[in-house]
Amino acid sequence: MRFIQAFRLARARCLRGIARMQADARLRRAGLRDSALQCAWKSDPASRRPHATWHRDDARRATDASPDDIPASSRGTFLTRLATAMLACGSVALLGGCSHGTQAAAATPAFVRKGALIEVPAASPLRQRIRVATVELHQAPHELDFPATVEADPAHVANVLPALVGRVVELHVDLGQRVRRGQLLAVIDSGDMAQAYADVAKARDALTLAQKTLIRTRGVERAGGAAGKDLEAAQSGVVQAETEYRRAQARLQALGGNPSAQAPRPIQVRAPIAGTITALSVSPGMFVNDPTASLMTIANIDRVWVTAQVPADELGLVQNGQAAEASVPAWPGRVFQGKVDSIGAVLDPDTHRNPVRIVIDNADHALKPNMYARASIAARQPAQVFVPQSALLMNNDSTTVFVEVAPWTFARRTVELGYEESTDARVLKGLKAGERVIVAGGVLLND
Secondary structure (H helix, E strand, O other): OHHHHHHHHHHHHHHHHHHHHHHHHHHHHOOOOHHHHHHHHHHOHHHHHHHHHHHHHHHHHHOOOOHHHOOHHHHHHHHHHHHHHHHHHHHHHHHHHHHHHHHHHHOOOOOEEEOOEEEOOOOOHHHHOOEEEEOOEEOOOEEEEEEEEEEEOHHHEEEEOOOOOEEEEEEOOOOOOEEOOOOEEEEEEOHHHHHHHHHHHHHHHHHHHHHHHHHHHHHHHHHOOOOHHHHHHHHHHHHHHHHHHHHHHHHHHHOOOOOOOOOOOOEEEEOOOOEEEEEEOOOOOOEEOOOOOOOEEEEOOOEEEEEEEEEHHHHHHOOOOOEEEEEOOOOOOOOEEEEEEEEOOOOOOOOOEEEEEEEEEOOOOOOOOOOEEEEEEEEOOOOEEEEEHHHOEEEOOEEEEEEEEEOOEEEEEEOEEEEEOOOEEEEEEOOOOOOEEEEEOHHHOOO
16 A cells, blocks of 8 residues: 555656646747746846746646657656656655565554453553552441531530529620639529528527527426426427428528528529520510529530431441541531440431431530531441552443453453442452552553
């Protein structure tokens, strides 16, 4: 094929040479010489275009002339040039054909198939692009990802209730304010509190009277003027008075009063725990008439729960104490570390998911209750073979790898995968630890 193309090219060149010689012959017949034409071209710039146009047109007409138009004096020179050109073109064509044959013989295939095996020859350029590595057995946890929400630990949330009904005369906190344990929150003026102070005073006075009566009865009894039953009655009166006094004191203390105070005092509402005011439902001057209604809520969010919603079919992979991580859209790139603290006993009937609570330290209060989050739990897995994702190749509906059975000789093998990690895949079947597989460039052999 290359020889025929070279021959056609040589023939075209020869025909163009004949056309040029015919054109020269016609110019000689017309009495125009090259020197005269050049002089006219240089001396008359305005006539350059007509001369050049005429020369091209005349040369074009010259191509239609016959070989007989060539002068006899030029025919010998023409034939000599034509023979030399044909000989040179033929030599070039033959040399080109030989060179092509040599290159074709020297070309090395990229790979050679030998039945089910693929061999990469020593001189193949694929050896520079294919990378082979040994697969090993690893034991790594599998990361399970679930939707979650941030919640305050119920053990560190307190609803502040009024001890008695009354009017709020002072309010010392605002919503969102941090408070310490025992800090004064509000003051309530209550008639029931005044009654509690009065009960303590009455019980104290009754106890004093009972004690004095017992002393007098003992004196009369020693003088022989009192019966035994009078002494016993006096002793019983002291015991009853002491009991009533202690009861009145205990009730006053439970209401937040001070039993040692000499005058009634209003109810002082104090913080039961340290934390943040997350809800507030009272204001100064408001009358509190329901002692079961919460005045405010205090939540300690130094430690929070991230509650993950785990599907029922993955509960077997989650256990108490497992390491876990959480992330929230409010803090992109930040990962909060924690561990599984509790697993719900009942599934949600609507979503058929189980709440799994992860405890996370939140000293800077970056996590807020009711935030949406993503929870990742590290599920323990047995030791398995891992291969890079780049080693996996699709063959019809199967996932395969190229296994090296001999130096630079490979066989395709179907594998069964487990969980896929970020960069590697777990192989359940099809590979053993210590085998060598193509981890890069395998697609060059995948047909």
